[in-house]
Amino acid sequence: xxxxxxxxxxxxxxxxxxxxxxxxxxxxxxxxxxxxxxxxxxxxxxxxxxxxxxxxxxxxxxxxxxxxxxxxxxxxxxxxxxxxxxxxxxxxxxxxxxxxxxxxxxxxxxxxxxxxxxxxxxxxxxxxxxxxxxxxxxxxxxxxxxxxxxxxxxxxxxxxxxxxxxxxxxxxxxxxxxxxxxxxxxxxxxxxxxxxxxxxxxxxxxxxxxxxxxxxxxxxxxxxxxxxxxxxxxxxxxxxxxxxxxxxxxxxxxxxxxxxxxxxxxxxxxxxxxxxxxxxxxxxxxxxxxxxxxxxxxxxxxxxxxxxxxxxxxxxxxxxxxxxxxxxxxxxxxxxxxxxxxxxxxxxxxxxxxxxxxxxxxxxxxxxxxxxxxxxxxxxxxxx
Amino acid sequence: xxxxxxxxxxxxxxxxxxxxxxxxxxxxxxxxxxxxxxxxxxxxxxxxxxxxxxxxxxxxxxxxxxxxxxxxxxxxxxxxxxxxxxxxxxxxxxxxxxxxxxxxxxxxxxxxxxxxxxxxxxxxxxxxxxxxxxxxxxxxxxxxxxxxxxxxxxxxxxxxxxxxxxxxxxxxxxxxxxxxxxxxxxxxxxxxxxxxxxxxxxxxxxxxxxxxxxxxxxxxxxxxxxxxxxxxxxxxxxxxxxxxxxxxxxxxxxxxxxxxxxxxxxxxxxxxxxxxxxxxxxxxxxxxxxxxxxxxxxxxxxxxxxxxxxxxxxxxxxxxxxxxxxxxxxxxxxxxxxxxxxxxxxxxxxxxxxxxxxxxxxxxxxxxxxxxxxxxxxxxxxxx
Numbered sequence: 005x006x007x008x009x010x011x012x013x014x015x016x017x018x019x020x021x022x023x024x025x026x027x028x029x030x031x032x033x034x035x036x037x038x039x040x041x042x043x044x045x046x047x048x049x050x051x052x053x054x055x056x057x058x059x060x061x062x063x064x065x066x067x068x069x070x071x072x073x074x075x076x077x078x079x080x081x082x083x084x085x086x087x088x089x090x091x092x093x094x095x096x097x098x099x100x101x102x103x104x105x106x107x108x109x110x111x112x113x114x115x116x117x118x119x120x121x122x123x124x125x126x127x128x129x130x131x132x133x134x135x136x137x138x139x140x141x142x143x144x145x146x147x148x149x150x151x152x153x154x155x156x157x158x159x160x161x162x163x164x165x166x167x168x169x170x171x172x173x174x175x176x177x178x179x180x181x182x183x184x185x186x187x188x189x190x191x192x193x194x195x196x197x198x199x200x201x202x203x204x205x206x207x208x209x210x211x212x213x214x215x216x217x218x219x220x221x222x223x224x225x226x227x228x229x230x231x232x233x234x235x236x237x238x239x240x241x242x243x244x245x246x247x248x249x250x251x252x253x254x255x256x257x258x259x260x261x262x263x264x265x266x267x268x269x270x271x272x273x274x275x276x277x278x279x280x281x282x283x284x285x286x287x288x289x290x291x292x293x294x295x296x297x298x299x300x301x302x303x304x305x306x307x308x309x310x311x312x313x314x315x316x317x318x319x320x321x322x323x324x325x326x327x328x329x330x331x332x333x334x335x336x337x338x339x340x341x342x343x344x345x346x347x348x349x350x351x352x353x354x355x356x357x358x359x360x361x362x363x364x365x366x367x368x369x370x371x372x373x374x375x376x377x378x379x380x381x382x383x384x385x386x387x388x
Numbered sequence: 389x390x391x392x393x394x395x396x397x398x399x400x401x402x403x404x405x406x407x408x409x410x411x412x413x414x415x416x417x418x419x420x421x422x423x424x425x426x427x428x429x430x431x432x433x434x435x436x437x438x439x440x441x442x443x444x445x446x447x448x449x450x451x452x453x454x455x456x457x458x459x460x461x462x463x464x465x466x467x468x469x470x471x472x473x474x475x476x477x478x479x480x481x482x483x484x485x486x487x488x489x490x491x492x493x494x495x496x497x498x499x500x501x502x503x504x505x506x507x508x509x510x511x512x513x514x515x516x517x518x519x520x521x522x523x524x525x526x527x528x529x530x531x532x533x534x535x536x537x538x539x540x541x542x543x544x545x546x547x548x549x550x551x552x553x554x555x556x557x558x559x560x561x562x563x564x565x566x567x568x569x570x571x572x573x574x575x576x577x578x579x580x581x582x583x584x585x586x587x588x589x590x591x592x593x594x595x596x597x598x599x600x601x602x603x604x605x606x607x608x609x610x611x612x613x614x615x616x617x618x619x620x621x622x623x624x625x626x627x628x629x630x631x632x633x634x635x636x637x638x639x640x641x642x643x644x645x646x647x648x649x650x651x652x653x654x655x656x657x658x659x660x661x662x663x664x665x666x667x668x669x670x671x672x673x674x675x676x677x678x679x680x681x682x683x684x685x686x687x688x689x690x691x692x693x694x695x696x697x698x699x700x701x702x703x704x705x706x707x708x709x710x711x712x713x714x715x716x717x718x719x720x721x722x723x724x725x726x727x728x729x730x731x732x733x734x735x736x737x738x739x740x741x742x743x744x745x746x747x748x749x750x751x752x753x754x755x756x757x758x759x760x761x762x763x764x765x766x767x768x769x770x771x772x
Binding site: 005025048054057058060061062063064065066067068070071075076077078079080081082083084085086088092096099100102103104105131132133134135136139241243244245246247248249252260261264265374375378379381 | 389409411432438441442444445446447448449450451452454455459460461462463464465466467468469470472476480483484486487488489515516517518519520523625627628629630631632633636644645648649758759762763765
């Protein structure tokens with residue numbers, strides 16, 4: 005297996021890009037990523053996207069998007085795992101280069117969510133959950149996370165306040181990220197008084213909907229310096245799945261796919277959690293962020309609120325987490341999010357994260373999840 | 389890059405499986421494939437499917453289907469490229485093993501089309517084409533192939549009769565395939581007198597709609613004999629894309645992605661077309677089959693009808709093609725078709741094709757296409 009590096013990247017601000025179509029968003033960002041690597045020939049493209057077939061009735065997205073950047077012969081394929089599509093696309097791109105089958109691979113994530121109603125977006129998001137037995141009876145993705153959050157609060161004796169603290173922290177980080185959708189602070193009071201989505205999940209327990217695109221270029225590590233002065237290696241990659249249905253879980257206070265995927269990624273990178281300088285985790289809901297921190301082994305179970313109050317995940321804490329603002333404040337353009345994480349972590353490792361730069365920044369871990377952790381992909385990135 | 393073999397396989401009859409859900413179809417076939425390989429531990433799953441999100445509102449299909457066979461931790465991912473999904477899933481599975489990242493990979497294709505109206509199926513099939521500029525104005529997938537077929541007939545001075553001959557040949561082959569959806573002969577007269585779908589495309593120029601599932605197990609070649617006495621190697625694999633939009637094509641009488649993908653696959657297998665003993669090609673429409681035969685370099689352009697009359701693609705011809713009955717008569721469960729091709733070709737190479745067995749059967753080439761050849765995947769399979 006060859007060693008693989010990121011040698012180019014780009015992203016756009018997450019938000020309501022009413023004046024840009026799906027293919028325009030993708031094209032702008034991927035062309036920019038290719039330029040950042042000196043415009044190498046691209047051998048293959050992997051695309052992460054969740055909802056183009058609902059929003060624009062478009063299947064065969066791979067070909068649409070490769071055409072949008074004038075690459076009309078390059079094999080281009082859509083990888084779909086709901087909001088874990090970005091991480092899965094990264095994983096496929098990594099394999100393609102590691103296998104030796106392709107040399108230069110473009111991985112792009114793109115989503116347009118701004119041009120349908122919020123209700124429509126919730127419905128599309130709920131397609132990530134088990135349809136025949138759960139959604140059929142009226143459960144939604146919001147409802148699933150509400151069940152988990154309620155049980156977490158009951159089991160650990162934890163109040164809404166802890167979750168609100170997480171949302172506040174995410175927004176604090178986002179103020180230093182010019183690509184974030186919501187780059188402003190929120191008060192704890194605001195966070196505690198938002199309208200209910202699915203009790204106890206309130207508006208500030210969920211990620212906003214928005215449009216976005218992000219892209220990275222993979223190449224063999226040995227060639228990386230011909231494309232960039234600051235290559236970053238994919239030191240490890242792992243993926244695991246879990247039951248799709250919530251009722252099928254043995255323990256709903258853990259997404260074991262996160263633990264399994266990170267174990268694989270850390271083992272292949274020969275690193276442990278204390279070696280990691282920064283994390284980008286999948287806080288599609290505040291409870292999702294809590295479980296990620298626990299399942300990765302960063303914080304003891306039930307203690308996330310405390311840890312946040314102690315500054316553990318702050319930029320100058322022991323485990324800087326979601327310096328981008330996370331899904332809550334950077335935003336969550338469903339299929340693109342996993343690729344945003346890769347871009348943000350790489351900028352940190354290159355020392356280019358500006359206001360949010362942490363130090364040291366040698367190793368990063370990014371975790372992207374589908375639905376209720378039905379598929380989780382973890383990558384460990386390392387400065388070369 | 390490691391060498392990769394197929395060490396297990398299964399498929400079900402293509403048809404209207406009203407009594408089986410999507411996950412049941414998938415589970416039955418994949419469990420059977422796993423059993424055929426002696427029930428090895430599966431490291432990863434790739435799924436080809438086009439329309440589950442339209443038929444059952446289900447995204448995150450990877451997790452649904454891995455759960456259906458009790459593999460609740462195994463990473464499982466959906467690959468979507470319209471009716472090229474099966475071939476693309478094979479390609480991803482191949483890369484996963486060739487890279488060394490996974491050892492035993494299950495690739496399954498599954499589609500349920502029988503429980504919606506024919507109109508709904510045509511609409512879903514049309515999601516494979518360019519939406520914003522072509523479908524928006526009323527063009528459908530049927531319409532695109534009608535344009536190509538009409539121009540072919542005009543350009544080469546060829547009548548409907550040649551296309552009808554192809555359909556007749558497909559049905560002739562299908563009579564020997566107990567998994568085929570339509571395993572009966574048709575007369576040239578019938579084929580010439582079918583109702584029009586989109587002139588000049590008539591009913592017998594199109595593939596039927598049906599449910600189906602097929603699966604193969606990949607493993608490193610060096611370990612194949614611990615799973616099966618009859619391993620078959622993936623000697624070469626190639627993929628290429630083309631413009632999504634028909635209007636963007638420079639020449640509509642060729643799907644150049646077929647030529648490019650087969651070139652890559654043949655080069656890596658160090659073989660040429662005359663070395664190939666049998667072919668499974670993507671005749672989603674008779675004209676699609678014609679172009680495949682020409683783009684692969686099997687038959688000179690414009691001469692497919694003649695070649696069929698001369699028996700060239702018959703089981704005892706020089707280039708036995710679609711002994712399964714092809715998409716026309718074996719059937720075309722959209723996302724599963726590419727995997728059916730792999731199963732059928734492998735059975736031939738193992739000498740297990742019964743009534744349709746060709747001899748020699750040492751090397752096979754399978755070609756799977758998305759829409760109007762917007763993405764084509766070609767694999768060369770070789771008896772070990």
